[in-house]
Amino acid sequence: MPRRQNDTTAADPPLVPFWHDPAKRGMLLQIVVLLLALGVGYVLVANTQANLQRQSIATGFGFIQHEAGFEIGEPAIPYSAADSYGRALLVGALNTLRVSFTGIIFTLIFGSVVGVARLSRNWLISHLAKVFIEVMQNIPLLLQLFFWYALFYEAFPSPREALNPLRGVFVSNRGLIFGVPIEHPAHGWMLIALLAGIVLWRLLVWWGRGLQERTGTIVPVHRLGIALCLLLSLLVWLAAGAPTAMNMPVFKGFNFQGGMSVSPEFSALLIGLVLYTSAFVAEIVRAGIQSVAHGQVEAAMAIGLRPGQVLHLVIFPQATRVIVPPLTSQMLNLTKNSSLAIAIGYSDFVSVANTTINQTGQAIEGVALIMVVYLFFSLSTSAFMNWYNKKTALVER
Amino acid sequence: MITGSNTDAAQMKPPLRNIGVIGWLRENLFNNLFNSLLTLVTIYGLWLFVPPLIRWVFIDSLWFSSAEACRDIEGACWSIIPNNVSFIFFGFFPEGQQWRPLTAMLLLFALVFYSKNRKHWRQSLAIYWLLGLIVMGGLMHGGVFGMPVVETAQWSGFPLTLMLALFGMVGAYPLGVLLALGRRSKLIGIKSLCVVYIELIRGVPLISLLFMSSVMFPLFLPEGVSFDKVLRAQVAIILFAAAYIAEVVRGGLQAIPAGQYEAANALGLSYAKTMRLIVLPQALKIVIPPSVGILISAFKDTSLVVIIALYDVLKTTKVTLSNPQWMGYSSEAYLFLAVLYFVCCYAMTSYSRRLEKELHAGH
Structure with a gap:
């Protein structure tokens, strides 16, 4: 053979x-x-x-430098209709980033709360959380956005009869308007003081860990650190003469003047995105916490850790590993879903690109731009994800 | 008898405060100070919120009235639904012909109901579905048995929503399986093509594909060839769903032990036969529950076609709301739609959960 x-x-x-x-x-x-x-x-x-x-349509990206000729609501950087398409698209991208970033922060907080509530031993709380999750997950986001947007327009009064729940806060069908402190040099210094406080907090944590390893004494470093941050800012504020002047919204003519306003479009989009994504985040958080074997908790309690310490030292580090990967993909979903802004008239990137396509007829370039921008978001997120996974992966011996 | 023996203790009932309603309340709502406070605060919140809502929905509302009668009431005006029900559900489908989409929908529900039972999962089921889809298509399009032809441009309302989701899934599944196999292939050229496609599609929002279908597809076709908007959106949904299905199927393929591949090789089966007879039947069974998840997403995502001006059930509702007579009753109309979507999605979700449990128990 x-x-x-x-x-x-x-x-x-x-x-x-x-x-x-x-x-x-x-x-x-x-x-x-x-x-x-x-x-x-x-x-x-x-x-x-x-x-x-x-059809004699020009190709290429030459149109980027032409005058856009349309206005954009709530630009993050100065913009007027006389600016170029390039700047309009930049404003759109910044608007997308703004709503995604705010949405992600609120979603993380609210979703975690609902997820923990779902596991509560309190029957009422856990069932309320369950109903919330089921309802939000099973209704299309677009329908929810339409609902919140319509609610703003139909349920809230006109600016003349705006609701005034707190001093300086007005809610009307033109959005949410509230007073903000008038610019003062002290604010910059307060920010610096806050940053200094955070640095000191980190140092304190480092020192506290060393102390605990050497002597076994536990110092409440995080409470001290937070107190330090607040105290430093407060001191700077007092040292600058405690400026309290506010830029209050005042009703003049047909609308409010002054103050800071959040449009109904932005609010509806934010509320819709946060509630919808929170339901998914809550399920992820719940699954993550449940993935920690019960023996771990019992062992931790047996060696005498307090419930807070069990959560902080035993459950949380192990649950994070399970939670973070699906969480990132939800954050990415939120960013991609923010493109539904176009349906309720918030000027995000897709909406601006769509207007550009309609005005210039350059469909291919427009759609390509949309895809490239979102791919950039996705790829950078997955790069971060890989880095994080590597950092937190279990070291197998 | 207080000085009872052991037998008495065994026969004694547990204290009243540990069983029944009171026991349940103590156990689940008031087991410690924090929970008791939480319960009280929640009940107070519900007390503020729920009674006015019930008033609005049931007590002060009108259900079958004219638009004029609604102007004077405080509560919800549900009358918008019965007064516009045929437009909301069937949109621009010709008036006298609306029994056709209705029959098609009922046929679909009957098929879904029949498929729920796992005992019916035989080859005949696939044949029933094929026949069913052909009959549904015939009913919608017409041109046979004396039914007048209805162009796809007139397909709208709830049947359009269902069809976009259903045909999207049917079209995307084979493509998704091929992509998953390609991504697991050892051939570098094929593998990289599939990886690029899957990651590209999963990285962009569906709406960019829908834009592509509405503004770019016409440019791709040679002069004189064109196909209509509904079909183009359907293609976009298929291309989108396929990438997600591919990832789910890949998960299933990875779960098949290497021994299965090796045994198939040892028997001398070719690649196609290995996949068709050994690997795919097992892998596809594992991925049924997550596939139902994708179907739910596809069903919810079809609502996005509103943005490229197709008349799905969300758009027909919006059109109804733009009628001056019914303007201002958005909450009612959207809540109705929400209930409609919720019932469909929740049925699928709970079915998928049950299936997961049943299939899992089989291992």
Whole structure:
């Protein structure tokens, strides 16, 4: 047997025809598939070029520098209709980032609360959380957005009869308007004091850990750290003469002047995104906490840890590993879902790009831009995710 | 007898405060100070919120009245639904022909109900579904048995929502399985093509694909060839769902032990036969519950076609609301739709959970 095998491989031409040789067949298959993909791509590009020429649409990104000619609500950077399409798109991207960032922070807080509530031993609380999760998960986000937006317009009064729940806070169908402190140099210094406090807090944690390892004494470093941050800011504020002047909204003519306002579009989008995503986050948090084996908790209690310490030192570090990966994909979903802004008239990136497409007719460039921007968000998130996974992965011995 | 023996203690009932309603309350609502406070605060919150809501929904509301009668009431005006029900559900489908989408929908529900039972999961089920889909398509499109043709542009309302989700799933599944197999392939060229496709699609929002379908697809086609908006949106939904299905199926493929592949190889089965006879039947069974999850997402996501101006059930509701007679009753209309979506999605969710438990127990 071995002799014959040797013979065929060494001297004779192979007995197997090439279509029965897995390696060659695989190569052939790949070539065919790639050629097919290239062929389809070529036909599409050729058709597109012919169509564009026929409709005499210019190609390329030259339009970016042309005057946009449309206004955008709530720009994060100065913008007017006379600015270029490029700047309009930048404003849109910043608006997307703003609503996503705010949404992610509120979602993390609210979703965790609901997730913990779902596990509460209190029957009422855990069932309320369950109802919330089921209802939110099973109704399309777009419908929820329409609902909140309609609620703003139909349930809230006009600015003239705006609700005034707190001093300086007005709610009307033009959105939420509230007073903000008038700019004062003290604010900058307070921020610096806060940052200094955070640095000191970190140092305190480091010192506290060393002390505990050497002597076993536990210092409540986090409480001290937070107190330090607040105290430093307060001191700076007092040292600057305690400025209290506020820029209060005042009703003038048809609308409010002054103060800071949040539009109904932004509010509806934020509320919708936060409530919808929170339901998914809550389920992730619940699953994460339940994934920690019960023996861990019992062991921790047996060695005399207090409930807070059990949560902080035993459950939390283990649950985080399970929670973070699906959590990141939910955050990404929230960012992608913020593109529904277009349906209720908030000017996010997709909405601005759509207006651009409609005005310039450059559909391919517009859609490509949308895809590239969202791909950038996704890829950077997954890069962060991989880094985090590596950092927190169990070190196997 | 207070000085009872052991037998008495065994026969004694547990103290009243530990059983029955009081026991349950003590155990679940008032087991410590914090929980007791929490319960009281929650009950107070519910007390503030629920009675006015019940008043609005049931007591002060009108259900079957004219729009004029609604102007004078404090509560909800549910009359918007019965007065516009045929438009909300069937949109622009010609008046006299609306029994057709209705029959198609009932047929679909009957098929779904029949498929719920796992005893019916045989080859005949696939044939029933195929026949059912053909009959549904025939009912919607017409042109046979003397039914006038109804162009897809007129397909709207709830049947459109259902069809986009259903055909989206049916179309996306084979593509998703192929992509999953491609991603697990050892052939670098095929693998990278599939990875790029899957990650690209999963990285962008569905709405960008829908835009692509509405503004870019027409440019891709040669001159004179065009296909209509509903079909283009359907293609976009298929392309989108396929990437997500691919990832779910890949999970199933990874769960199949290597021994199965090796045994198939040892028997001398070809790649196609290994997959068709050994691997896929097992892998696809594992991924049934997450696939139902994708179906739910697809069903919810079809509402996005509103943005490219297709008349699904959300859009027909919005059109109804823009009628001056019914303007201002958005909450009622949207709540009705929410209930409709919730019932459909919740039924699927709970079915998927039950299935997961049943299939899991089989291992």
